Amino acid sequence: MMLDERKIKILAAVINDYIATAEPIGSRTIARKYRIGISPATIRNEMADLEELGYLSQPHTSAGRVPSHKGYRFYVDFLMPVKRLDERDHTLIHRIFNRRINELEQLVKEAARVISKLTSYTTITMGPQLETSRLKHIHVNRIDENRGLLLTVTNYGTVGHHIIDIPQNINDSDLLRISNILNSNLAGKTLSEITNDIMDAIKDEMIEYDEILNILLEILLENLGDSQDNTPVISTGSSKMLDYPEFQDVEKAKNFFSLLEQHELIIKALKSSSKPNAITVTIGNENPLTELQDLSIVTSSIFIDGKDLGVFGIMGPTRMEYSRVISILEQVTDYLIKTVSTML
Amino acid sequence: MMLDERKIKILAAVINDYIATAEPIGSRTIARKYRIGISPATIRNEMADLEELGYLSQPHTSAGRVPSHKGYRFYVDFLMPVKRLDERDHTLIHRIFNRRINELEQLVKEAARVISKLTSYTTITMGPQLETSRLKHIHVNRIDENRGLLLTVTNYGTVGHHIIDIPQNINDSDLLRISNILNSNLAGKTLSEITNDIMDAIKDEMIEYDEILNILLEILLENLGDSQDNTPVISTGSSKMLDYPEFQDVEKAKNFFSLLEQHELIIKALKSSSKPNAITVTIGNENPLTELQDLSIVTSSIFIDGKDLGVFGIMGPTRMEYSRVISILEQVTDYLIKTVSTML
DNA sequence: ATTTAGCACTCTAAGAACGAGAGTGCTAAA
DNA sequence: TTTAGCACTCTCGTTCTTAGAGTGCTAAAT
Numbered sequence: 001m002m003l004d005e006r007k008i009k010i011l012a013a014v015i016n017d018y019i020a021t022a023e024p025i026g027s028r029t030i031a032r033k034y035r036i037g038i039s040p041a042t043i044r045n046e047m048a049d050l051e052e053l054g055y056l057s058q059p060h061t062s063a064g065r066v067p068s069h070k071g072y073r074f075y076v077d078f079l080m081p082v083k084r085l086d087e088r089d090h091t092l093i094h095r096i097f098n099r100r101i102n103e104l105e106q107l108v109k110e111a112a113r114v115i116s117k118l119t120s121y122t123t124i125t126m127g128p129q130l131e132t133s134r135l136k137h138i139h140v141n142r143i144d145e146n147r148g149l150l151l152t153v154t155n156y157g158t159v160g161h162h163i164i165d166i167p168q169n170i171n172d173s174d175l176l177r178i179s180n181i182l183n184s185n186l187a188g189k190t191l192s193e194i195t196n197d198i199m200d201a202i203k204d205e206m207i208e209y210d211e212i213l214n215i216l217l218e219i220l221l222e223n224l225g226d227s228q229d230n231t232p233v234i235s236t237g238s239s240k241m242l243d244y245p246e247f248q249d250v251e252k253a254k255n256f257f258s259l260l261e262q263h264e265l266i267i268k269a270l271k272s273s274s275k276p277n278a279i280t281v282t283i284g285n286e287n288p289l290t291e292l293q294d295l296s297i298v299t300s301s302i303f304i305d306g307k308d309l310g311v312f313g314i315m316g317p318t319r320m321e322y323s324r325v326i327s328i329l330e331q332v333t334d335y336l337i338k339t340v341s342t343m344l
Numbered sequence: 345m346m347l348d349e350r351k352i353k354i355l356a357a358v359i360n361d362y363i364a365t366a367e368p369i370g371s372r373t374i375a376r377k378y379r380i381g382i383s384p385a386t387i388r389n390e391m392a393d394l395e396e397l398g399y400l401s402q403p404h405t406s407a408g409r410v411p412s413h414k415g416y417r418f419y420v421d422f423l424m425p426v427k428r429l430d431e432r433d434h435t436l437i438h439r440i441f442n443r444r445i446n447e448l449e450q451l452v453k454e455a456a457r458v459i460s461k462l463t464s465y466t467t468i469t470m471g472p473q474l475e476t477s478r479l480k481h482i483h484v485n486r487i488d489e490n491r492g493l494l495l496t497v498t499n500y501g502t503v504g505h506h507i508i509d510i511p512q513n514i515n516d517s518d519l520l521r522i523s524n525i526l527n528s529n530l531a532g533k534t535l536s537e538i539t540n541d542i543m544d545a546i547k548d549e550m551i552e553y554d555e556i557l558n559i560l561l562e563i564l565l566e567n568l569g570d571s572q573d574n575t576p577v578i579s580t581g582s583s584k585m586l587d588y589p590e591f592q593d594v595e596k597a598k599n600f601f602s603l604l605e606q607h608e609l610i611i612k613a614l615k616s617s618s619k620p621n622a623i624t625v626t627i628g629n630e631n632p633l634t635e636l637q638d639l640s641i642v643t644s645s646i647f648i649d650g651k652d653l654g655v656f657g658i659m660g661p662t663r664m665e666y667s668r669v670i671s672i673l674e675q676v677t678d679y680l681i682k683t684v685s686t687m688l
Numbered sequence: 689a690t691t692t693a694g695c696a697c698t699c700t701a702a703g704a705a706c707g708a709g710a711g712t713g714c715t716a717a718a
Numbered sequence: 719t720t721t722a723g724c725a726c727t728c729t730c731g732t733t734c735t736t737a738g739a740g741t742g743c744t745a746a747a748t
Binding site: 382383384385386389403404405406407 | 719720721722723726727728729
Binding site: 103136137139141143144149151153157159161162163236237238239242243247248249250253254257258260261 | 447480481483485487488493495497501503505506507580581582583586587591592593594597598599601602604605
């Protein structure tokens, strides 16, 4: 059976109301609030149909209806009202992107913060993937007699710094030479291309600097691999999450927070949910990871010039303000792409 | 009335038991568990005295006793058993400080993580105070035709980096000159000493570089002021905090998390609690900030050569494993001071 | 053929009543 | 001074009850 117009209207009404109130919606409520011109009894019949079709369900026999995951899916695909952001939302987003921020990481962090603030859900951010991130610049600076600063900059503008010990026998022109050699050998490579082989080649080239090169290369290998870009940044207004009726039960809340602490799981979830250059919505049991099946995830992946700069994700109860979340994510993504484009 | 030995024994028993179980402790329990050789009735009398003296209180007339803030204070000052850390704790701490970490910030972050892990309470960290932090090294590196990297290193080893635009007319030797000038003018100054006056002096010295200097100085002023060192880092195993019976009520948990989100308040709390070079315990209403009066805070401030490198704080319910927390904090502080001393 | 009014039925959530259990304070005996 | 005994208090979990919301079905109305 296809959904006729009236069923669709009723479904939309139920879902909109449920998203707003978190209470099961009964036929009376709909008849009263949305003047469709039919009686509760008729609505009841329609709702029974909708339930049979899998769009709604009942918490128990004599309660109103709540949307099923399938219902939410239909809603997101076809029914969702386009939510225009209001003045306050816009200005807040604006303010962030108007500050001159030159570093991708900082920018992303700020963006996550504003999203979390605007949506009151948990925001997760993942930086550019290792595979696509290229080393752009390497340099060793001296900061005092026996200490130096190893700098790495990727093509995404991510800066890494590490304080290192500089052996006695290395002077400033040595450092310059080393920086140059590292640059010419490593710049342009993706992080995963920097293997022990290349490292060994460099060492062969400059046996006189063996000691310091060992230090440098060790740090490079160790830190580029699991740099911060790869770990998710999580901005959770924990206290705000506890406002949702879904988390009134401490046990449920604890589950949620524990999930957030399992970074590998979160990474997997974001990766599997997100699609290049698009906003995706993963609802409840659509998620392959069983632990996340009563949550929904909305992601937006930031693509510029075909390069994956990372993913924003929002996690919350399946009863989520999808339309608002999506608008905000669209908006922020837009700004971000504009801003970053000028940076690269 | 002074506390005689028997009263003290009973007080210790009540507090130890209450810390372990979070249940009000009755006279029977004590008679059974701690064989003091007196009957429950006698214990009851003593407990009534202890209550009158303000060391214990009753949640309601027919319940057991729980420690009052005054009771905890006495416990911390005189009764607390010295808790030796066990093997597992030691090895965990060891592992962290054995990794070669060259940067203060990273080190502190790791230390906070391990404390939070070992204690299951919320750990807060505050970096060195602005007033004492001195600029050690400034440098501008070029990373491509029109982009550069402004680096700042403080005497604590905190590294700051900022990507900047480099005007067309500036070449590499200009950059070097600029770096040198900045260094000679600013190195050694505390961050708060770097005022507009000094900046103007520098600009006067090098009018030909006006454009880029403006950019650099603006960033310096803007970012050194409210650098990360000044904001508290909070490691909260949120999910673990939710295990404590004190936070079983969602409302209470929400309060706690909201508090953590008010950074200014947290900063104030840590500042007013901590004492140079010492471990402090602030129990419940001893805290001047009313919002924190049913929590306890244990702090340890890291002092080296008379310089304040920052503060660790642990926040949790007043029913806290004080002796364990203090041992862990002592231990970590020790290691940290040793490690950092070699760094400076 | 739909729609709707009417009604019996179901289930929950909130409150009332109740008893068990833990603990107390007091009294009087040891 | 200590302790046994006992009456008393308060909480907490259980059971019972009831009001209310909502349903599904039937039969009448459109």
